Amino acid sequence: MTFAARLDAELAQFRRDGVYKRLNYLESPQAARAKMEGRGDVVILSSNNYLGLCNAPDVVAAGKRALDQFGAGTGSVRFICGTFTVHRELEAALARFVGCESSLTYVSCWNANEGLVATLLGEQDIVISDQLNHASIIDAIRLAKVITKCQTAVYRHSDMADLEEKLRSAQAANARLKLIFTDGVFSMEGDIAKLPDIVTLARKYDAVVAVDDSHATGVLGRSGRGSAEHFGMLGDIDIITSTLGKALGGAAGGFTAGPAPLADYLTQRSRPQLFSNALPPTVAASALAAVQHVERHPEVVTRLHENARYFRERLLALGFKPLPGETPIIPVILGETAKAIRMSELLLDEGVFVTGFGYPVVPQGHARVRCQVSAAHTRDDLDLALAAFKRVGAKLGLL
Numbered sequence: 247m248t249f250a251a252r253l254d255a256e257l258a259q260f261r262r263d264g265v266y267k268r269l270n271y272l273e274s275p276q277a278a279r280a281k282m283e284g285r286g287d288v289v290i291l292s293s294n295n296y297l298g299l300c301n302a303p304d305v306v307a308a309g310k311r312a313l314d315q316f317g318a319g320t321g322s323v324r325f326i327c328g329t330f331t332v333h334r335e336l337e338a339a340l341a342r343f344v345g346c347e348s349s350l351t352y353v354s355c356w357n358a359n360e361g362l363v364a365t366l367l368g369e370q371d372i373v374i375s376d377q378l379n380h381a382s383i384i385d386a387i388r389l390a391k392v393i394t395k396c397q398t399a400v401y402r403h404s405d406m407a408d409l410e411e412k413l414r415s416a417q418a419a420n421a422r423l424k425l426i427f428t429d430g431v432f433s434m435e436g437d438i439a440k441l442p443d444i445v446t447l448a449r450k451y452d453a454v455v456a457v458d459d460s461h462a463t464g465v466l467g468r469s470g471r472g473s474a475e476h477f478g479m480l481g482d483i484d485i486i487t488s489t490l491g492k493a494l495g496g497a498a499g500g501f502t503a504g505p506a507p508l509a510d511y512l513t514q515r516s517r518p519q520l521f522s523n524a525l526p527p528t529v530a531a532s533a534l535a536a537v538q539h540v541e542r543h544p545e546v547v548t549r550l551h552e553n554a555r556y557f558r559e560r561l562l563a564l565g566f567k568p569l570p571g572e573t574p575i576i577p578v579i580l581g582e583t584a585k586a587i588r589m590s591e592l593l594l595d596e597g598v599f600v601t602g603f604g605y606p607v608v609p610q611g612h613a614r615v616r617c618q619v620s621a622a623h624t625r626d627d628l629d630l631a632l633a634a635f636k637r638v639g640a641k642l643g644l645l
């Protein structure tokens with residue numbers, strides 16, 4: 247069999263298994279409603295555009311100005327000649343926003359996570375990771391293990407007794423640096439990490455806490471500063487990684503924030519910093535405008551919280567059983583992967599875009615459609631989506 251024929255055969259199997267993902271092309275900006283696949287007005291309930299900033303005029307204008315001021319590309323990695331003044335401004339704004347002393351941007355949060363673990367840890371160190379952490383953390387840890395021979399441990403999802411057990415073992419083994427790494431908001435379940443307990447345990451066992459706040463930055467807390475603000479713990483988290491590709495304008499990019507020397511340390515040693523281009527200035531400028539937008543308009547965060555609460559309550563009233571929670575990630579569990587994909591297709595026929603997720607993104611038998619609510623949604627948008635859920639749910643015998 248040729249290489250191409252082998253790929254074709256595997257793709258055919260994905261289709262037979264009902265797990266093949268068809269791409270849906272947008273023909274207009276990411277927004278509460280978008281042009282998709284020739285349809286004029288699809289309600290988007292599957293985007294990370296939590297604050298509606300992807301197409302906010304100030305965010306777009308900042309990118310255009312930066313294109314004129316700095317040109318299209320950085321043409322270099324940061325430490326050679328790819329550092330622009332807009333990077334400095336953005337990194338100062340991000341550190342302030344998430345309650346840390348310094349921050350450093352990467353071209354993605356995936357890169358930020360990979361650039362963190364392997365840089366901080368060595369052979370005598372251990373990273374202790376929540377079982378449901380995002381793939382970028384899992385792969386960052388795998389990579390660090392290969393590069394640095396660091397120790398690794400995984401604790402059951404949000405199980406504090408198990409985390410303590412892993413910390414106790416690490417202490418008994420005389421691990422030098424103990425790094426606890428968790429998502430702030432778990433993307434497939436929509437639940438929030440137990441940060442108060444995690445930080446208490448970290449203090450008890452002299453560990454460092456890293457939180458990937460990609461689904462929490464701009465989302466949680468009264469002013470959108472993330473999971474730390476949600477728990478009244480701004481300034482108490484040692485390291486925060488996050489994305490610029492979700493609530494903060496949604497273009498691309500990520501960052502790592504922490505104590506004052508952290509950004510400089512990563513600048514010196516983190517391999518994706520040293521060997522991969524800096525964040526494009528247009529993207530940096532849009533992200534900076536997004537941070538300023540949230541700081542000036544905290545009411546957009548309030549609207550997001552209200553929309554999430556409304557949508558969750560109405561789904562329950564219709565007879566659906568979304569996973570309980572307080573974030574704008576609202577998963578409806580359906581079981582088999584094919585069922586989730588079928589529901590997603592029927593909803594799109596009704597003008598509502600919600601992605602179905604199955605194995606291997608979620609465990610076997612826990613396939614789901616995952617709704618993500620945005621501050622950009624009006625009540626009309628949400629009511630239209632709820633009416634579609636009602637019809638499709640009845641058609642599939644779910645209600």
Ligand SMILES: *Cc1c(COP(=O)(O)O)cnc(C)c1O
Nearest residue numbers: 354355356380382460489491500
């Ligand atoms: C989305 C996400 C990422 C990836 O962010 P990018 O900037 O797109 O690489 C990383 N971590 C978590 C927890 C995420 O949800």
